[in-house]
Amino acid sequence: MNDRCMLMRKIAENYFALADIHLYCDTHPADASLDGKINELLRETKELVSRYEANFGPLTCHAGTAKQWLASPWPWEIDKEA
Amino acid sequence: MFEYQKMLQYPIRIKTPNPLYASIIISQYGGPDGELGASLRYLTQRFSMPYPELQGLLTDIGTEELGHLEMIGAIVYQLTRNLTPEEIKRSGFDKYFVDHTAGVYPTAASGFPFNAASIACKGDVIADMNENLAAEQKARVTYDNILRLVDDPDVCDVIKFLREREIVHYQRFGEGLRIATDKMDEKNFYAINPSFDK
Numbered sequence: 001m002n003d004r005c006m007l008m009r010k011i012a013e014n015y016f017a018l019a020d021i022h023l024y025c026d027t028h029p030a031d032a033s034l035d036g037k038i039n040e041l042l043r044e045t046k047e048l049v050s051r052y053e054a055n056f057g058p059l060t061c062h063a064g065t066a067k068q069w070l071a072s073p074w075p076w077e078i079d080k081e082a
Numbered sequence: 083m084f085e086y087q088k089m090l091q092y093p094i095r096i097k098t099p100n101p102l103y104a105s106i107i108i109s110q111y112g113g114p115d116g117e118l119g120a121s122l123r124y125l126t127q128r129f130s131m132p133y134p135e136l137q138g139l140l141t142d143i144g145t146e147e148l149g150h151l152e153m154i155g156a157i158v159y160q161l162t163r164n165l166t167p168e169e170i171k172r173s174g175f176d177k178y179f180v181d182h183t184a185g186v187y188p189t190a191a192s193g194f195p196f197n198a199a200s201i202a203c204k205g206d207v208i209a210d211m212n213e214n215l216a217a218e219q220k221a222r223v224t225y226d227n228i229l230r231l232v233d234d235p236d237v238c239d240v241i242k243f244l245r246e247r248e249i250v251h252y253q254r255f256g257e258g259l260r261i262a263t264d265k266m267d268e269k270n271f272y273a274i275n276p277s278f279d280k
Contacts, residue, residue, distance in 0.1 A: 008089060008093075009093065011089065012089055012090070012091065012092065012093065015087075015089075015091070016091060016092070019091075019142065019146055020250065022142055023139065023142055023143065023146075023250065023251075023254045024254070026135055026138040026139040026142060026254065026258075027135055027139060027254055027257035027258055027261060028257075029134075029135060058088070059087050059088050059089060060085055060086065060087055060088070061085070061086065062085070069088075072088065074088065075088060075089050075090045075152075075156065076090070076094070076152070076155060076156035076159050076160070078095060078096075078160060078163075
């Protein structure tokens with residue numbers, strides 16, 4: 001697995017962890033025990049996304065030019081490098 | 083509003099195309115208990131849902147389901163690439179192919195196209211949350227049935243991930259229903275509809 005795929009995998013893992021924690025917090029709003037974990041994940045994910053976008057292109061359409069947006073593969077395409 | 087992220091929630095890399103598997107798994111794209119219905123069901127129930135916990139839950143689960151819709155589309159796309167007419171005829175994919183070629187169309191495996199009647203929005207918290215609990219179980223059963231019919235590990239790994247999410251969503255909707263009933267008339271949950279009666 002190359003650097004791009006490893007970084008993408010890590011970003012996806014972090015977003016998944018955040019989404020899953022978020023669902024728990026929706027139904028347990030009084031439980032503040034995960035706030036530290038959420039902030040840690042948010043901080044780490046922001047850094048990983050910045051590193052990914054600087055090297056491999058935007059992950060959202062507002063993170064670069066239209067040309068950059070079209071240059072990287074779409075996620076449903078078979079990733080030959082994975 | 084929504085903003086697209088150019089990534090899947092869980093990676094999908096299917097090495098061997100298989101049109102028979104595609105014609106089964108398409109049911110989770112546009113079938114009665116599929117991800118299109120799931121995402122629309124939750125995102126549309128939000129408007130009349132009382133209580134911020136439940137509005138948040140429907141928003142977050144509905145958004146995740148849109149990501150699952152994309153994952154099912156990616157599976158079907160990868161299973162139907164580089165097919166020959168002979169493979170299409172032999173696998174039984176011909177009945178789908180004649181109308182949609184290798185496009186990803188929201189339909190049940192039976193050929194019945196996506197129908198909004200398979201989603202529900204009653205505008206009543208008790209009715210809608212019970213609907214959602216049943217919907218998650220029906221989707222879980224569909225994934226179980228897919229796992230009974232498919233034996234490619236590249237496909238089953240992703241299907242198992244999606245199946246697990248149905249179980250987590252069921253758990254959270256159960257907690258959501260409990261939150262709602264705790265806020266309602268303890269002697270009679272059905273005395274009023276908090277979405278409508280003030």
